[in-house]
Amino acid sequence: MSTLLIRNARYIVSCDDQDTLWEHANLFIRDNAIEYIGPELMHADQTIDASDMVVYPGLVNTHHHLYQIFSRNLPEVQRMELFPWLQTLYEVWKNLDEEVVYHSSLTGMAEMLKTGCTTCFDHHYVFPAHAGDLVAAQFRAADTLGMRFHASRGSMDLSQKDGGLPPDSVVQSIDAIMADSEHLVRTWHDASRFSMHQVALAPCSPFSVTGDLMRESAKLARSLSVRLHTHVAETKDEERYTLERFGMRPVAYMESLGWTGPDVWYAHGIHFDDDELRILAETGTGVAHCPASNMKLSSGVCRVPDMLRLHVPVGLALDGSASNDGCDMLEELRVAYLLHRLHSSQDAPTGYDLLKMATRGSAQILGRTDIGYLAPNMAADCFLVNLEQLPLVGAQFDPKSMLGTVGLKGSVDYTIVNGVPVVQRGELTTLDEARAVSQANAVVHRYLDR
Secondary structure, rough: EEEEEEEEEEEEEOOOOOOEEEEEEEEEOOOEEEEEEEEOOOOOOOEEEOOEEEEEEEEEEOOOOHHHHHHHOHHHHOOOOOHHHHHHHHHHHOOOOHHHHHHHHHEEEEEEEEEEEEEOOOOOOOOOOOOOOHHHHHHHHHHHHEEEEEEEEEEEOOOOOOOOOOOHOOOOOOHHHHHHHHHHHHHHHHOOOOOOOOEEEEEEOOOOOOOHHHHHHHHHHHHHHHOEEEEEOHHHHHHHHHHHHHOOOOHHHHHHHOOOOOEEEEEEOOOOOOOHHHHHHHHHOOEEEOOHHHOOOOOOOOOHHHHHOOOOOOOOOOOOOOOOOOHHHHHHHHHHHHHHHHHHHHHHHHHHHHHHHHHHHHHHOOOOOOOOOOOOEEEOOOEEEEEOOHHOOOOOOOOOOOOOOOOOOOOOEEEEEEEEEEOOOEEEEEOOOOHHHHHHHHHHHHHHHO
């Protein structure tokens, strides 16, 4: 058994049910769980002096495409919106293999850990033939870094010849998808408390999968007790697509396929009308909010203030690194704050509301009750920020809102996942960063030159 004491923290922002803000308090961790928060000073195997620091719950990323890190900042797509952007990039992504997925996952998750994110869900849906075991590669990367990781068995079965967007080379049959989905869940999914590995089933989007695949995925997921995820209502093009092809708006189409409920969450959810928001609230269907990606692709502004008012479950997310161009959850948190202040003024969520969205809200839509806030018997996932630095002068008087209103550039000081410090003094403890960058850049060149 190992113990860790975060000693005399200037602030501990718990995000618990009472919104407790501890001052000059200690946080004691035994193995992978928080055992105590309060004034008592306890002996531990390892101690972090946090007298100049604020402690936050680990951020939880609810939607990503880590493989896209190796196709970000390509000049030919910078002025495109979603549909032409996807069609262009599929010609790159069809060359994915296990090496590319491992190194892109490693570099993306490393950046997340350095910016306070302790849990990541990745929506991987591109499975070219003979590419290797891509999901296993992602779990290897997560285990190397010590990150809590939720993978998905994404899928596409509707190619361009059938009226979809992806090329034939990256779509699969329903039978192949279902067989591999069940195999991956049985191999990797761990439903236990403090689990480091989970799997969701995640057909890509209404314009790249058939209704039959959506229905079969929902049946299989519920038989295996795993969650369901897909893209919904990201653009007006998608709204037109579902109306013209199925005669239904996006949420009605999802409902017809069995894709609403507390075990389902959608990425983006920008173009919902009032009736659709009410359905989400009534069914407990969640939304992963991806503000930076939505801005870059000119997709629109998610109705987050209305969702929060109606108690729709909402989490924060980065989305793919080819539409976000980064893996920095702290930046995402501040972008969300600024976007909604611009768009909704006094009705916008506060900086602290967005912190809770990125912690508690995100944990809820991933189906986790053991992460998302700091309290005894919760997972020991947190990050620490030193307040005695130039960009935070004068900012420390409201630590609950600070990450939204002021933000933080660069690495946090410490990130702790499952009781293990994986970032110390701003540096990764589990990875030689310079070597990882060199290896990843070499793989990028080989991949893009194919």
